[in-house]
Amino acid sequence: MNIIKKYFSFFLFGFASFIITCNSQPNDGIILGKIDSLHSYFLNEERKILVYVPSSSKNNPNNIYPVVYLLDGNNHFNSVTAMIQNLSEVLRNTVLPQMIVIGIQHTDRIGDFSGGAFTSFMEKELIPYVDSIYPTSRYRILIGHSFGGAYTINTLFNNTELFKSYIAIDPMSFDNHKLIEQANKFLKEKDFTGNSFYLAIANSPLVYSQDTSFHNNYRVNLKLLNSMEIYKQNHLKFSWKFYKNDNHTSVPFIAEYEGLRFIFDFYKFPDVDILSGVSNPDSFILHYYENITKILGYKVTPPEGELLSLGYILIENKSYDKSYKILKMLVDNYPPNFMFYNALGDLYRTQGDSLKAIEYYNKTLSLNPNDGLAKQMIQTLKENVNHNK
DSSP: OOHHHHHHHHHHHHHHHHHHHHHOOSTTOOOOOEEEEEEETTTTEEEEEEEEOOTHHHHOTTOOEEEEEESSHHHHHHHHHHHHHHHHTGGGOOSSOOOEEEEEOOSSHHHHHHSHHHHHHIIIIIHHHHHHHSOEEEEEEEEEETHHHHHHHHHHHHSGGGOSEEEEESOOOSOHHHHHHHHHHHHHHOOOTTOEEEEEEESOOOOOTTOGGGSOHHHHHHHHHHHHHHTGGGOOEEEEEEETTOOTTTHHHHHHHHHHHHHTTTTSOOOHHHHTTOSOHHHHHHHHHHHHHHHHTSOOOOOHHHHHHHHHHHHHTTOHHHHHHHHHHHHHHSOOOHHHHHHHHHHHHHHTOHHHHHHHHHHHHHHOTTOHHHHHHHHHHHHHHHHHO
C-alpha cells in the first residue's frame, strides 16, 4: 500500500473512531435523545417531547440545525433519529444535513389531529420554545403518518409558513371530502415557492365498515395525488410513491427515509464523477454550497473530510491541478490541520517536487510532531535530493 493510501485509510479510520467516540455514552447506555416538556395554555396540560440534538453542537456552539417535527413521536422517534444520524454523521455521510429531531407525544391523538388547539400549540408554544432552548435554524420539516399524515397536509395548505417541508405518510383523514376540496382549492390559489412535499401511499385499502369517512383510504389518496399532479404550476417541489410491498403500518420507515432523501436531494457532497468535467472544482464546490446556504437559510460550508478525501482521489487520478485547488481551499479557509499539509506534501511528492513536499511535511510536523510517516517521508526525500546533486 503506498503512502497516500496509508494516509487515506488512517483518515477514514480516525474520522470513524471520532464519530463513535462522540456518540458513545456513559453508564453502558446508548442514548439517542432526551425527554423535555413544556406547559401548554392552548392544550391546558404539560406536554412531553422527545429531543435529539446532533453531538457536533457540543464542540461547535455556533452551529444551528434544521428541525424535524415528528408527529406520533413515540412510534417514530428512534428510527428517524438513527436514520438522520447515520446519513449525516456516520462514516462522513453527507446525504442529509445534521438535524434536530422533536418527537411529539400525544395525550389525545384524535383531539390533536382534529382540532385547532394543537396547531396553536405548535405555532405559538412548541416551536418558540424549541427555538429558545435548542440551536435551531428556521428550516423546519413536519412528518406525519395516518391521521398525522392528513394533519400534515392540512398544515401545508392552511399554515404553509410554519414548515418548509412536509412528509405525509399514507394519510387518513377525518373528512376525506374536505381534504380533497382543500387540495383542489389551495393548489390552484397558493404559491408554494420554497416548499417541499412528499406523499407516501401504502398498499392497504383500510375499509372501515361503520364509518364511511374512512372508506377505502387507498382510493382517497389516489384522488389526492390526482389533485397534486394537476396543479404543478404552483411551484411546489413535490414527489410521491406507491409502496406496493408495504401496508399502512409498515410503510412509515421506508417512506421517512425516501421522503428525507427527496427533500434534501440538493445536499449530498458532489461525486468525483460530477467534478470530472469541471476545470475549477474549488469554484464549483463553493457555488454548490452557496446554493445549499440559500435553500436552508443559514451558512453551510463544504465538509472538511469530504474535501480532503476528494483531494486524495484527485491525486490518485493524476488530476494534480484540481487536487491542488481543493487542498489549497482547505488550507486557506479552515482551521489549521496537519492532514491538510500532509496531503499537499503527498501531492508534491507524487509530482516529483521533493523540495515542496519536504516543506509541507515539515508543516505537518509543526502541528503533529509525533507523525512518524511525515518524518519518514522527509528523510527519504532528503536522501533523494542529496543523491541527485
